[in-house]
Amino acid sequence: xxEIVNTGDYSGYIALSYGIVTVVLLAVAVFSKLGQQKARKxxxxxxxxxxxxxxxx
Amino acid sequence: xxxxxxxxxxxxxxxxxxxxxxxxxxxxxxYGLYLxxxxxxxxxxxxxxxxxMYVHVPAAWMSMFTYMVIAVSSFVALVWRHPLAQIAGKAAxxxxxxxxxxxxxxxxxxxxxxxxxxxxxxGRLTSVLILFFLxxxxxxxxxxxxxxxxxxxxxxxxxxxGSVNIPIIxxxxxxxxxxHQPASVMRLDGSTIDxxxxxxxxxxxxxxxxxxxxxxxxxxxxxxxxRKIAVLRLQEVSGS
Amino acid sequence: MNASFAIMISVxxxxxxxxxxQGGTGTMSLSFFFIAVTLFPFGVGPEPQVxxxxxxGVIWVVALLACLLSLDRLYQADYEDGSLDDxxxxxxxxxxxxxxxxxxxxxxxxxxxxxxxxxLGLLMNLPAEGYVQxxxxxxxxxxxxxxxxxxxxxxxxxxxxxxxxxxLLVLPLxxxxxxxxxxxxxxxxxxxxxxxxxxxxxxxxxxAVVLGPIASASAIRLALE
Numbered sequence: 001x002x003e004i005v006n007t008g009d010y011s012g013y014i015a016l017s018y019g020i021v022t023v024v025l026l027a028v029a030v031f032s033k034l035g036q037q038k039a040r041k042x043x044x045x046x047x048x049x050x051x052x053x054x055x056x057x
Numbered sequence: 058x059x060x061x062x063x064x065x066x067x068x069x070x071x072x073x074x075x076x077x078x079x080x081x082x083x084x085x086x087x088y089g090l091y092l093x094x095x096x097x098x099x100x101x102x103x104x105x106x107x108x109x110m111y112v113h114v115p116a117a118w119m120s121m122f123t124y125m126v127i128a129v130s131s132f133v134a135l136v137w138r139h140p141l142a143q144i145a146g147k148a149a150x151x152x153x154x155x156x157x158x159x160x161x162x163x164x165x166x167x168x169x170x171x172x173x174x175x176x177x178x179x180g181r182l183t184s185v186l187i188l189f190f191l192x193x194x195x196x197x198x199x200x201x202x203x204x205x206x207x208x209x210x211x212x213x214x215x216x217x218x219g220s221v222n223i224p225i226i227x228x229x230x231x232x233x234x235x236x237h238q239p240a241s242v243m244r245l246d247g248s249t250i251d252x253x254x255x256x257x258x259x260x261x262x263x264x265x266x267x268x269x270x271x272x273x274x275x276x277x278x279x280x281x282x283x284r285k286i287a288v289l290r291l292q293e294v295s296g297s
Numbered sequence: 298m299n300a301s302f303a304i305m306i307s308v309x310x311x312x313x314x315x316x317x318x319q320g321g322t323g324t325m326s327l328s329f330f331f332i333a334v335t336l337f338p339f340g341v342g343p344e345p346q347v348x349x350x351x352x353x354g355v356i357w358v359v360a361l362l363a364c365l366l367s368l369d370r371l372y373q374a375d376y377e378d379g380s381l382d383d384x385x386x387x388x389x390x391x392x393x394x395x396x397x398x399x400x401x402x403x404x405x406x407x408x409x410x411x412x413x414x415x416x417l418g419l420l421m422n423l424p425a426e427g428y429v430q431x432x433x434x435x436x437x438x439x440x441x442x443x444x445x446x447x448x449x450x451x452x453x454x455x456x457x458x459x460x461x462x463x464x465l466l467v468l469p470l471x472x473x474x475x476x477x478x479x480x481x482x483x484x485x486x487x488x489x490x491x492x493x494x495x496x497x498x499x500x501x502x503x504x505a506v507v508l509g510p511i512a513s514a515s516a517i518r519l520a521l522e
Contacts, residue, residue, distance in 0.1 A: 010106040010170050017109045017163045021116070025268060028155045032275040039282035046289040135515075190469040194462075198452060201462050210519050211452050215466060218448055218512050222470050225501060229473035232497075233480065 064281045067141055071274040078274075082267035089260030097257050109167040111257050115265040117160040120188060123153030123269065127195065128220035131213035141277075143209035144284070146216060147199055148276035152269055154192040160185055180231035187226050191219045205284065301389030308384070308397035309404070315374075316405030322367040323405040330363040330410050334417045345422045352421035353431065353482035360410055360435055361471055364442045367406045368467070369460040371398060371450040372517060381454075385521055391514045399447045399509065407439035423486075430485035434498060438478040441502040444509030445470050451516035473501050 093111040100107035127146045134142035164182065165175040176182065198215055202208035316323040337355045341347055375381040375398075384394045414435050415428050423431065449467035453459030481494030 010104060010109075013106060013166045013170055014108050017112060017166045020162055020166075021112045021159050024155055024159055028152060029268070029272050029275075032151075032272050032279065036275045036279040036282070039279050039286065043282045043285045043289070046286060046293070050289065050293070187469045187472060190465070194466040194469065197462055197465055201453070201456055201459070207519055207522070211516060214448070214512055214516050214519075215452060218470070218508065221504070221508060222473075225473050225504070226469070229476045229497070229501075233476045 064141060068278060068281065071277065075271065075274055078267050078270045082264055082271060085260045085267065086264040089257055089264050092257035092260060098253050100254070103171060106167055106170050107254065109163055110254075111261045113160060113163040113167055114258055115262040116156050116163060117185065118262060119265050119269060120153060120157035120160050120185065122266075123149050123156060124188065124191070124216075124220070124223070126273075127153065127216050131216040131220075134209060134213045135217070141281075143206075143213065144277060144280040145273075146195075146212060147209065148273055148280050150192060150196050150199070152272055152276070154189065154196065156265075156269075157185060157189040157192055161189065180227075180233065183233075184227045184230045187230070188223065191223070195219070205287070301393040304384075304387055304389045305393045305397035305400075308394055309401045312398055312401030313405045316401065321405070322370055323409060326363040326367045326406045327409050327413065329366060330359055330413065331417070333359045333362065335420065337421070348422040349424060349486075352418060352423040353427065353479045353486070355421060356414055356417055356423075356431065357435070357438070357475055357478050357482075360407070360414070360439060361442060361475060363410060364407055364439060364446060365464055365467065365471075367402065368446040368450045369453065369463050371402050371447060372454045373450075373459075376454045376520065381517065382521060385517065391517060392510055395447065395451075395510045395513045395517065399443050399513070402447070403440055403443040407435075407443060411435045411439060426488065427482050427486045430482045430491050430495075433495065434478040434481045437495070437498050437502050438474045441474045441498075441505040442471060444502070444505040445474075447509050447513045448516065451513040451520070454517065455520040474498065474505075477501065 089111065093108055097108075097111075099105055103110075126149045130142040130145040130149070133139045134146065161182070164185075168177070169175050195212055195216055198212045199208050202211060313323075315321055334355060337351065338348060341351065372381060375384065385391045387394065411432060414431055418428055418431055446463075446467050448470075449463045452466065453463045456462065477494050477498040481491050481498060484494055485491045
């Protein structure tokens with residue numbers, strides 16, 4: 001078994017790493033999900049509009 | 058191949074896989090984080106900072122995996138003119154760029170206490186930086202062209218040229234300067250890492266993979282809907 | 298085979314003549330090369346040892362930028378006036394035309410720069426041992442730069458402001474050539490064996506020569522649709 005030679009305190013670096021990873025991945029996910037929902041709503045609205053026009057005609 | 062060419066079928070398949078991906082993501086992330094922080098030993102050389110590795114290494118793996126996804130889907134898009142394959146490349150690129158950026162940032166945060174500097178012009182760091190530039194170029198060419206179909210094929214050509222270049226860049230940069238330790242997990246003669254550190258690493262790697270699947274499906278659906286909207290708008294204008 | 302060869306020769310002749318006519322890219326990139334290199338002694342100071350240390354890298358990087366600056370016009374002029382359509386429909390097909398245009402680009406912009414490089418080596422205080430390798434590595438390396446750059450030029454041909462995007466696409470792919478070009482000159486200066494560096498540089502150029510025209514031709518076909 002190797003003896004631990006490095007007992008430094010790296011909590012700042014560790015916290016920052018995990019923090020940045022969380023923020024970036026969360027941002028990408030939220031941005032993608034919101035964009036997807038917006039696009040779906042728009043597509044559905046357009047489809048409904050088209051359908052109503054056809055029925056009017 | 059063309060079984061997957063139908064966007065509606067793809068969306069149905071994605072919706073079926075999605076809950077499983079979410080379950081895997083939450084499970085492996087929770088267990089991986091628990092192992093990473095509470096149930097893994099301190100490295101005798103790296104000390105506590107070894108815990109950064111549990112996000113750094115998966116991010117670096119995913120940066121390469123995502124580029125492979127883009128390269129393969131570009132090949133399929135060019136050879137079989139597969140519409141979903143084009144979209145797949147576009148959907149994956151921002152996720153890959155984010156993973157690459159995270160690999161660089163977490164690597165820098167690990168390097169500062171270990172090597173005494175945030176950045177060195179070492180072979181591996183430099184080639185990951187170049188990979189990030191390749192992602193930027195790929196995303197830029199999508200943005201620069203109005204015609205989605207043409208942009209998709211131009212981006213696919215670029216991605217394939219880049220995929221030929223990545224090994225060349227990697228090996229030339231390694232030759233040029235090297236400080237980074239050699240790969241220690243993915244080795245032919247078995248891993249040199251102890252199991253107690255391998256488990257949190259693999260859990261986090263699976264969590265990152267599941268994250269990719271979830272966000273990738275969201276982005277795929279986003280692109281499919283965007284194309285649908287474009288078609289509907291066009292029909293609206295032309296009054297048919 | 299003969300027909301495509303004849304077309305290649307005529308395209309090369311035409312493009313080289315255009316490149317060296319008034320306002321052509323040939324004279325301009327040569328002037329850029331000269332002026333940009335002379336900026337470095339002002340920037341880093343005129344100490345001979347410093348200049349000796351950075352000379353190979355500076356000359357190579359500036360040669361690379363000079364090549365890049367002339368790239369965005371490689372296919373654009375022909376695309377705009379429609380002659381690219383004619384060339385694509387020629388019996389020889391697009392591939393020989395693309396190869397010819399890349400070679401013409403190299404002859405009209407990079408070759409003069411290679412020939413002028415010893416003079417700039419002199420200005421940058423390059424040691425005597427480095428000159429042969431400087432010319433050799435630039436000659437082999439710039440050929441790769443033209444062939445790789447052609448892909449970027451073809452992808453951005455239909456864009457009005459493709460120049461910046463072109464640099465973003467092409468510069469990462471230039472890095473291997475740059476590395477082995479410069480390490481070869483450094484090796485020559487230190488009296489080491491230059492063969493491995495030159496061989497690797499040539500290998501990259503060969504890959505570029507094979508891959509560049511195919512990718513460029515498919516990108517141009519895409520733009521012409």
